[in-house]
Amino acid sequence: MPPRWRGLLLTAPALAVVAFAGGALLLAARGSIADGLGRGWSLSAYAGLLQDPAFADSLLLSLKIATLSTVASAALALAVVGAVSGSRRGRAALETAARATLAVPHLLAAAAFALLLSGSGIISRLTHAAGWTDGPADFPALVAGSTPSAVLLTYVWKEAPFVTIMLLAAYTPAVRDLENAIRTLGAGRLRRLRHVTLPLLAPALTEACLLVFAFTFAAYETPALLGATVPRALPVEAVELYRSVELADRPAALALAVVIGMVIALAALAAAAISRRLLLARTGP
Amino acid sequence: MRRALHSAGFALLTVWIAAPLLPLLIWAFAGRWVYPALVPQDFTLRAWDQAAAPQQQVIAATGTSLGLALTTAVTATVLGALAARGLVLYRPPAAGLVRLLLLAPVLVPPFALAVGVQEVFVRAGLSDQPAGVALVHLVPALPYTVLVMIGGYATYDVRMEQTARTLGASRSAVLRHVTLPALAPALLASATLAFLVSWSEYLMTVLVGGGVVTTLPLLLFSTAAGSGNQALTAVLGILTVAPPILLFGVGAALLRRHRAAWADAEPASSSSSAAPGIER
Numbered sequence: 344m345p346p347r348w349r350g351l352l353l354t355a356p357a358l359a360v361v362a363f364a365g366g367a368l369l370l371a372a373r374g375s376i377a378d379g380l381g382r383g384w385s386l387s388a389y390a391g392l393l394q395d396p397a398f399a400d401s402l403l404l405s406l407k408i409a410t411l412s413t414v415a416s417a418a419l420a421l422a423v424v425g426a427v428s429g430s431r432r433g434r435a436a437l438e439t440a441a442r443a444t445l446a447v448p449h450l451l452a453a454a455a456f457a458l459l460l461s462g463s464g465i466i467s468r469l470t471h472a473a474g475w476t477d478g479p480a481d482f483p484a485l486v487a488g489s490t491p492s493a494v495l496l497t498y499v500w501k502e503a504p505f506v507t508i509m510l511l512a513a514y515t516p517a518v519r520d521l522e523n524a525i526r527t528l529g530a531g532r533l534r535r536l537r538h539v540t541l542p543l544l545a546p547a548l549t550e551a552c553l554l555v556f557a558f559t560f561a562a563y564e565t566p567a568l569l570g571a572t573v574p575r576a577l578p579v580e581a582v583e584l585y586r587s588v589e590l591a592d593r594p595a596a597l598a599l600a601v602v603i604g605m606v607i608a609l610a611a612l613a614a615a616a617i618s619r620r621l622l623l624a625r626t627g628p
Numbered sequence: 629m630r631r632a633l634h635s636a637g638f639a640l641l642t643v644w645i646a647a648p649l650l651p652l653l654i655w656a657f658a659g660r661w662v663y664p665a666l667v668p669q670d671f672t673l674r675a676w677d678q679a680a681a682p683q684q685q686v687i688a689a690t691g692t693s694l695g696l697a698l699t700t701a702v703t704a705t706v707l708g709a710l711a712a713r714g715l716v717l718y719r720p721p722a723a724g725l726v727r728l729l730l731l732a733p734v735l736v737p738p739f740a741l742a743v744g745v746q747e748v749f750v751r752a753g754l755s756d757q758p759a760g761v762a763l764v765h766l767v768p769a770l771p772y773t774v775l776v777m778i779g780g781y782a783t784y785d786v787r788m789e790q791t792a793r794t795l796g797a798s799r800s801a802v803l804r805h806v807t808l809p810a811l812a813p814a815l816l817a818s819a820t821l822a823f824l825v826s827w828s829e830y831l832m833t834v835l836v837g838g839g840v841v842t843t844l845p846l847l848l849f850s851t852a853a854g855s856g857n858q859a860l861t862a863v864l865g866i867l868t869v870a871p872p873i874l875l876f877g878v879g880a881a882l883l884r885r886h887r888a889a890w891a892d893a894e895p896a897s898s899s900s901s902a903a904p905g906i907e908r
Contacts, residue, residue, distance in 0.1 A: 347718055347719065347721060348720065348721075349720075350718025350719065351714060351720040352714065353711060353713050354720070354730070356707050356711070357711035357730055357770055358711075358730065361729050363767070366748065368744050370744045371744035372744075374743070381747075427637070440645055442876060446824065446875075448827065448868055451868045454848060454852040458655060458862070469666070472666055500648065553735075554735075557734075561739065561740075562738070563830070564830050564849065568849070578737070578831075581739050585739075597743060600740035600743055603737045603740060604736075
């Protein structure tokens with residue numbers, strides 16, 4: 344066997360796992376255009392979603408959660424990486440801290456933020472002791488309130504370190520050399536950031552943003568623990584429908600799975616387009 | 629001025645990490661802690677006793693979690709190492725496409741994957757079984773191990789294997805004395821990540837395990853969501869977070885020793901330093 348084909352053979356076991364996942368996704372999509380028993384063909388699940396105002400609310404909420412978490416995590420990570428860029432010790436400390444948060448499972452972060460931010464949580468006790476609030480009811484409803492504040496805080500706490508690590512990995516000595524070069528040419532901090540640091544870190548930032556968006560859009564645990572019951576985030580809504588005993592809810596749940604997958608696919612396409620433009624801008628056509 | 633800024637930065641980082649985790653530590657040992665007290669009225673080990681009681685299934689669930697995570701770590705690392713070897717050393721046709729396919733599962737929504745897998749498993753009789761859950765955990769773990777092992781093989785010199793073979797070493801001797809030691813940092817990083825992915829998994833375990841396969845995250849979720857027992861939530865939280873942090877710490881220490889031992893042979897192994905970055 345020629346060695347090139349041998350290489351493909353070595354990837355076969357891993358590809359088999361991906362094929363298994365792909366087949367599973369296809370079966371889920373197939374179930375969304377069938378009746379409750381998985382037979383026949385029908386688009387009624389999608390028609391039902393379009394008529395249901397709760398679906399639009401859930402979709403908007405999930406888009407809001409994912410977009411805000413992504414933007415906030417990216418901004419925070421950029422600011423922090425920019426702040427420590429000059430110091431080696433600072434970078435090392437930042438990397439250690441970021442890794443420590445990465446090791447914390449999302450579910451645990453959500454449970455911990457519930458203890459911290461709920462009406463009788465630690466922060467509420469602190470504001471009471473400081474005389475700012477009168478009791479649990481007086482404390483802003485961060486958990487399960489009308490705005491998903493606790494969900495967003497948990498996501499930023501988990502994802503900003505993730506983006507930070509991706510950025511630090513792209514922050515190579517070559518980037519630092521270019522920064523030093525433009526500094527000796529007399530550029531200030533802001534111009535350095537705009538013309539050197541940001542363009543060179545942009546590919547890693549795009550990649551990190553896509554991963555954060557895809558994760559926060561599709562994740563269940565955090566909005567299930569910390570979110571409100573109306574409207575529910577899309578994945579929470581989907582799981583509730585899937586567990587329902589009504590036969591007609593099953594295709595609806597699978598249709599939600601397809602919608603979640605579509606949104607993430609669109610985000611991936613957008614990220615790919617951005618990456619290509621970034622590459623073109625750097626190397627020329 | 630600079631010193632002060634530095635200390636302020638370190639203090640901020642510490643507060644950032646400790647803010648959500650410190651309350652867990654206090655709650656785990658709190659007896660009565662009624663609002664608005666800032667510290668518990670009394671301290672007790674009751675929640676730990678509760679967690680140790682057999683009817684709470686905590687010990688059994690920890691065992692299941694460990695078994696699943698170790699299985700995932702080993703399987704995903706082996707598959708990732710094989711795939712990376714094929715992609716990097718042999719440059720097969722369509723290598724770019726294969727790489728993309730292998731990394732794609734990182735974007736797959738867990739709910740969609742779980743319900744699809746459930747359809748497959750119901751037909752194959754694998755539903756509600758640990759083996760099925762382990763297979764599902766493999767999917768999100770694989771992209772990380774592939775990526776890390778591609779990094780590991782990028783700095784790997786296959787001529788060392790050929791030299792050892794020429795000198796009369798058997799295939800297994802080459803694997804044991806050349807390949808594995810040279811790839812050790814990447815293998816360790818990849819196994820750590822795969823362990824973490826499986827250890828943290830909640831939704832797919834619930835849906836595919838059908839409530840029969842009980843892991844630590846399942847107990848943590850149900851306690852945090854419904855019981856109002858903050859002390860037990862905190863204990864389960866500590867049990868959930870301790871192994872990953874321990875693993876990362878031990879992994880980092882091992883890598884440092886390995887690097888010191890290999891310092892003359894390879895000046896810098898970048899594969900391991902980039903690795904844990906991609907975990908989520």
